[in-house]
Amino acid sequence: MYFASPMKVLMVGSLLGLVMAPLVVQSGEEDIIKYRRNVMKAVAGHMGAAGAIVQGKVGYKGDLASHAGALQALMHDIPGLFPKDSDFGETNALDAVWSKRAEFEKRAKDAGSKAAAFAKAAQGGSAGAAFKELGDTCKGCHKDFRRKED
Numbered sequence: 001m002y003f004a005s006p007m008k009v010l011m012v013g014s015l016l017g018l019v020m021a022p023l024v025v026q027s028g029e030e031d032i033i034k035y036r037r038n039v040m041k042a043v044a045g046h047m048g049a050a051g052a053i054v055q056g057k058v059g060y061k062g063d064l065a066s067h068a069g070a071l072q073a074l075m076h077d078i079p080g081l082f083p084k085d086s087d088f089g090e091t092n093a094l095d096a097v098w099s100k101r102a103e104f105e106k107r108a109k110d111a112g113s114k115a116a117a118f119a120k121a122a123q124g125g126s127a128g129a130a131f132k133e134l135g136d137t138c139k140g141c142h143k144d145f146r147r148k149e150d
Contacts (some may be wrong), residue, residue, distance in 0.1 A: 033089050036081040039074055047068045047135065050118075054131045068115075068122035071134070075115040078108035104145055109119040111137045 050059045050067040082097050082104070097104050115132040121130035 068119040071117045072119040107141045139141045
């Protein structure tokens with residue numbers, strides 16, 4: 001039976017670590033992009049459902065507060081979804097997210113505040129104006145910080 005010397009095991013392990021480390025880091029970086037895309041898809045879904053309720057297209061008025069609360073929760077830290085060095089791969093985020101970071105963070109904070117105002121208004125039953133303000137805020141941010149889809 002052949003047993004590798006501890007030195008050979010250490011050398012092979014070290015080499016594997018050097019080769020695999022970039023792959024692990026890359027995987028982690030790609031995971032934040034996947035996570036970000038999923039959160040933003042969830043935001044879009046709740047906006048679409050809430051919009052249908054607010055516009056009277058569907059009769060699920062009892063669900064409006066749930067959608068508004070989900071939007072508030074999902075939008076509480078939008079800048080956290082765009083950490084440094086996550087500006088690659090399959091993303092619709094424009095470089096301006098990182099190059100104009102202060103403006104992006106200001107606008108994202110505003111969106112979070114508008115989502116909170118919408119959630120509060122939805123509890124009271126008159127959420128139309130708050131929903132419109134939130135939608136306008138989202139559109140403005142997308143205009144400057146999101147690549148247009150084909």
